[in-house]
Amino acid sequence: MERYEEYLTIKDIACHFPWNKKDYLGNVFAASGCRVTETNQPQQLDWALIEIGSRWGINMLPSCKEHSRTSIYQVHCMILPPMELPKPGDPLFKVGRTISFKEDRYNGLPSIILEEGATDSDGHNMARVTYEHAVSYYGYQRDQFFINGDAGSVVFDRHSAFVGILFAGKEQGGIGYFTPIETVLEDIKRITGAQDIRIPFS
Secondary structure, three states: OHHHHHHHHHHHHHHHHHHOOOOOOEEEEEEOOOEEOOOOOOOEEOOEEEEEOOOOOOOOOOOOOOOOOOOOOOOOOOEOOOOOOOOOOOEEEEEOOOOOEEEEEEOOOOEEEEEEEEEOOOOOEEEEEEEEEEEEOOOOOOOOOOOOOOOOOEEEOOOOEEEEEEEEEEOOOOEEEEEEHHHHHHHHHHHHOOOOOOOOOO
16 A cells, blocks of 8 residues: 555656646757767767756856865866866766766776667667776775766866766766767767857856
8 A cells, every 4th residue: 555655646746747847948959869979989979959948956066075075176167178188097076966976087998888779781780889988986985976867967077177978877887988078069069060169157
């Protein structure tokens, strides 16, 4: 009986979600669709430019006093592009919807993801290979950098520089995969014809 009542509560929340227009985010101006770059080492792309009508939350980076376990992260207005590309072992951060503020280390090794893609002329499945940047746990800390719902989170460095966009991960392995912001911006320029891009994070 208790489980049945819990189910009814969840069902009621789900039904009222669109009725209260909470499913509406904003107007989409352009999007990549879920695809890969046409380069020697393909990378995942999944971005959208959306004009948000009313924002939930303050859209600001957290302070190091509130969240960071170390003193290496100093918050200020997010900058673009990063001062320098991360090096293996460099700390990276993100603020996700499921896991809020999280700190881990840049892996530095190109991570290969195999996915089922198209089929060949004989109808056999063809594996699609992409080369991704990864963030993983360090030391004895084996908690998760990514959980379902965190995709789309901004990945930034200790200087608050925008490094990339988190798009996937392995919950049990403590790994998160992100697309470098340079790759995203170049694709946005190619699709929209924009000459310059600024992100007003302040």
